[in-house]
Amino acid sequence: MGQQIFLSGVLMQTAWLYISLFLIIGIIVPVVPLLLSWLLAPKKPNPVKQSTYECGIETVGDSWVQFKAQYYIFALVFLIFDVETVFLFPWALAMDKLPLFVVLEGILFILILVAGLVYVWRKGMLEWV
Amino acid sequence: MTPDQIIFILTAALIISSALMVVTTRNLIHAALWLVAALFGVAILYAVLNAGFFVVVQVVVYIGAIAILFIFAVMLTRREMRDRGPQLRKNWWLAALLGMLAFSGLAFLLINQADINRSAAVIPAGLDTLGALGAALVSPDLYLLPFEVASILLLAALIGAVYLAATRK
Numbered sequence: 001m002g003q004q005i006f007l008s009g010v011l012m013q014t015a016w017l018y019i020s021l022f023l024i025i026g027i028i029v030p031v032v033p034l035l036l037s038w039l040l041a042p043k044k045p046n047p048v049k050q051s052t053y054e055c056g057i058e059t060v061g062d063s064w065v066q067f068k069a070q071y072y073i074f075a076l077v078f079l080i081f082d083v084e085t086v087f088l089f090p091w092a093l094a095m096d097k098l099p100l101f102v103v104l105e106g107i108l109f110i111l112i113l114v115a116g117l118v119y120v121w122r123k124g125m126l127e128w129v
Numbered sequence: 130m131t132p133d134q135i136i137f138i139l140t141a142a143l144i145i146s147s148a149l150m151v152v153t154t155r156n157l158i159h160a161a162l163w164l165v166a167a168l169f170g171v172a173i174l175y176a177v178l179n180a181g182f183f184v185v186v187q188v189v190v191y192i193g194a195i196a197i198l199f200i201f202a203v204m205l206t207r208r209e210m211r212d213r214g215p216q217l218r219k220n221w222w223l224a225a226l227l228g229m230l231a232f233s234g235l236a237f238l239l240i241n242q243a244d245i246n247r248s249a250a251v252i253p254a255g256l257d258t259l260g261a262l263g264a265a266l267v268s269p270d271l272y273l274l275p276f277e278v279a280s281i282l283l284l285a286a287l288i289g290a291v292y293l294a295a296t297r298k
Binding site: 016019020071072073075076077078079080082083084085086087089090091092093094095097098102105106108109110112113115116119120123125 | 176179182185186189190193194195197198201202204205257259260261262263264266267268273276277279280281283284286287288290291294295
């Protein structure tokens with residue numbers, strides 16, 4: 001019932017306005033301090049001040065370097081399960097209004113993808129080496 | 130102008146300017162970040178059209194996964210993140226001309242469509258569209274088979290991608 005009210009015309013518009021309000025505040029909060037410090041701070045640059053902040057040791061060489069391939073596998077697996085969410089979200093919403101076999105269909109959908117997760121796991125691709 | 134039109138024009142300006150930055154910036158990581166801005170503009174367009182589910186999908190899948198994958202791919206494959214060569218090819222004006230021609234041709238065809246001024250179908254207030262989509266996805270006489278096939282497609286994509294990425298090491 002609550003959802004039905006939420007989806008009806010005018011209130012839906014208000015909901016979007018509410019979200020855009022969050023967006024605007026989210027932009028203002030980081031931008032205002034940056035602007036203030038740009039306006040108020042005295043500008044006396046020297047090489048030490050201009051260098052990138054590092055805790056402790058100075059960087060050796062260029063910081064734009066190749067990263068470890070390990071991250072890539074995680075991103076790939078994440079992408080697939082992200083797309084899975086797109087299918088499962090409407091299914092989860094409809095689940096309580098529909099018969100039991102619908103739930104089983106969704107579980108079949110998940111199980112097929114679990115096979116992929118098992119494959120990746122068994123191949124040792126989720127180990128951090 | 131109605132508020133909707135103002136929001137649309139601002140969003141269109143955001144999308145076009147960030148899309149331009151994607152192709153003109155020299156730093157590939159910055160290009161990927163501008164792509165995130167362009168994709169976010171498309172999410173705002175969906176919000177203006179009142180398509181909440183598409184907004185979520187756009188943010189979660191396109192920005193949350195695909196753009197991140199782009200950034201990872203760039204960080205992994207390129208030893209050098211900045212392009213030193215020129216960004217424009219010699220006959221860029223030809224491509225620009227062809228693009229303009231294709232755009233004006235399409236615009237001409239669209240304007241001459243008979244039902245160009247027809248307004249969009251109004252969704253009755255209180256209709257649970259997302260629930261209806263979910264019910265249609267799992268209903269045996271609608272999209273059950275494509276739904277399960279999509280799962281197998283995702284499985285194939287996952288195994289194939291991981292296999293390719295792993296053998297490269």
